[in-house]
Amino acid sequence: MFRSAIWLALTLVSLSVADMTSAQDLVLSNATIIDGTGAPPRAGVSIIIRNGKIAEIAEGARTGDTTIDLKGRFVLPGxxxxxxxxxxxxxxxxxxxxxxxxxxxxxxxxxxxxxxxxxxxxxxxxxxxxxxxxxxxxxxxxxxxxxxxxxxxxxxxxxxxxxxxxxxxxxxxxxxxxxxxxxxxxxxxxxxxxxxxxxxxxxxxxxxxxxxxxxxxxxxxxxxxxxxxxxxxxxxxxxxxxxxxxxxxxxxxxxxxxxxxxxxxxxxxxxxxxxxxxxxxxxxxxxxxxxxxxxxxxxxxxxxxxxxxxxxxxxxxxxxxxxxxxxxxxxxxxxxxxxxxxxxxxxxxxxxxxxxxxGISDRTGRISVGLEADLIVLDRDPLKDFRVIYEPLVIVNNGEVVLNRYYPNPYDER
Ligand SMILES: [Zn+2]
Incomplete structure (x- = not known):
């Protein structure tokens, strides 16, 4: 009885922690990532951001409490x-x-x-x-x-x-x-x-x-x-x-x-x-x-x-x-x-x-799970049109969206 009470208490605690963190999820969905390492762009992924950090990089589209559907747009490290x-x-x-x-x-x-x-x-x-x-x-x-x-x-x-x-x-x-x-x-x-x-x-x-x-x-x-x-x-x-x-x-x-x-x-x-x-x-x-x-x-x-x-x-x-x-x-x-x-x-x-x-590559500078969510979103492929780097549409600093000039473009759907 005593044991199961503790088990129950632990379960409740972990459930509430899970609820709290998922409540803070920000998802950059359907992104093309240029991760900063020099690796080629990776398309069709979602970046899940939790507590200021990159919690997960998942294949395909995802949703969170706040979801920005990038429709293939490019995400770089801040x-x-x-x-x-x-x-x-x-x-x-x-x-x-x-x-x-x-x-x-x-x-x-x-x-x-x-x-x-x-x-x-x-x-x-x-x-x-x-x-x-x-x-x-x-x-x-x-x-x-x-x-x-x-x-x-x-x-x-x-x-x-x-x-x-x-x-x-x-x-x-x-x-x-x-x-x-x-x-x-x-x-x-x-x-x-x-x-x-x-x-x-x-x-x-x-x-x-x-x-x-x-x-x-x-x-x-x-x-x-x-x-x-x-x-x-x-x-x-x-x-x-x-x-x-x-x-x-x-x-x-x-x-x-x-x-x-x-x-x-x-x-x-x-x-x-x-x-x-x-x-x-x-x-x-x-x-x-x-x-x-x-x-x-x-x-x-x-x-x-x-x-x-x-x-x-x-x-x-x-x-x-x-x-x-x-x-x-x-x-x-x-x-x-x-x-x-x-x-x-x-x-x-x-x-x-x-x-x-x-000396801070364990915290930022790349798009990698566990690092700070310091990210910028670009409208087009900077490897083809480099000047697009002058215009970040979305800027995320430690998981916080500090600038968002992106809106779904009606022409994207065609
Ligand atoms: Zn100087």
Missing amino acids: LIDAHTHILSADAAERALLSGVTTARVPGDRYLRGMGTRDLIRGGHVRGPELLCAGGIVRPVLGEFFILPFPEFGRYLNERLSGSENVSAVVRALLDRGVDLIKVGASERAGLATTDPRRQELTEEEIEAAVREAATEGKFVAAHAHAEVGAEGAVRAGVRSIEHGTYMNDRTLALMKEKGTYLVPTLAIMSPLGDPRTDDANDIALRIRTWHMQTALREVVKKAHRMGIAIAASTDGSYGDGNDTARVRLQHDMEELVSIGMTPLEAITAATATGADLL
């Missing part, structure tokens, strides 16, 4: 922008509504990206999941780095150098809760007085940063245009090279050997990235872009031929009216196709490769 500077709630929402469900923010001002990340995590703001580096660790930190870290006030007047000092700055960032570390291995491109071919932190200093970050299982991304800066950073064990404009073949070979990712930020180097304003720094950058873009395209072509993992990114802000605000991840995907990727490879660069780079 896009991953591997290098963006989303620093506000507005920008985060704009990124999400362009199809980006995850983004890495390597470089911050006044920790605004971190604040935006935490507002999204707290459910106060709609946006992609953000992984943030805080400010960039480089010889000249700048006021926007130092203001939230007044203990480093001396670096307003001094250059940051020496492995111990670099480690201390990295430690402070880790203690503040960053998701990764970004170091400057060569100077910035976008200022009239800087030279992108000049090295910043030394190999030893970057090695110290990599070691410190590793104590918390965090990766280091290196901003590097310069030949020597990039090579030192790769040898020092960074996870990724950002830009990589003037990298030589030896560095590329080393990246291949060590599994270092390349985040080339091609779109921002295109005429699209040309600043609108006429201030001196913007003009300097615009003129440089004419040289840098050509050099970078050659590097990316080689890297792709060598099989180096390349992740798509904007290096843009998704902001309102500033220089880089116009770039969307789709622009970079199209640039990657123009340097020799197939459309399918460019989709992988903007999904699975991004997740691998960020």
Whole structure:
């Protein structure tokens, strides 16, 4: 009697749990899946979404509590922008509504990206999941780095150098809760007085940063245009090279050997990235872009031929009216196709490769059972008409439909 009472109680509990979960089912029915792995499209399947995750991928049409009958339309993983500077709630929402469900923010001002990340995590703001580096660790930190870290006030007047000092700055960032570390291995491109071919932190200093970050299982991304800066950073064990404009073949070979990712930020180097304003720094950058873009395209072509993992990114802000605000991840995907990727490879660069780079492929970046339901729906086959990627009809973020501009087309039935 006692036993059967327990059995009955357990049955009731499991029944009610089953009822609750099925009550939350969202089904994308009759879809064609491009799963992010590079596998060919798979038609005639349904994605069953429960508790924010992909619960099942079933053959044929299915129904749930909410069913979207896609009539064969294409479902891709939500896009991953591997290098963006989303620093506000507005920008985060704009990124999400362009199809980006995850983004890495390597470089911050006044920790605004971190604040935006935490507002999204707290459910106060709609946006992609953000992984943030805080400010960039480089010889000249700048006021926007130092203001939230007044203990480093001396670096307003001094250059940051020496492995111990670099480690201390990295430690402070880790203690503040960053998701990764970004170091400057060569100077910035976008200022009239800087030279992108000049090295910043030394190999030893970057090695110290990599070691410190590793104590918390965090990766280091290196901003590097310069030949020597990039090579030192790769040898020092960074996870990724950002830009990589003037990298030589030896560095590329080393990246291949060590599994270092390349985040080339091609779109921002295109005429699209040309600043609108006429201030001196913007003009300097615009003129440089004419040289840098050509050099970078050659590097990316080689890297792709060598099989180096390349992740798509904007290096843009998704902001309102500033220089880089116009770039969307789709622009970079199209640039990657123009340097020799197939459309399918460019989709992988903007999904699975991004997740691998960020170390979160156990959660997102592919369409696979158990992963977060981060998905976008496209009207047509992007392998035949790539520009359809610019217009996601439905965007699902952690199982929540954040955009739905899809309606059954009466012509579908004919
Ligand atoms: Zn950047």
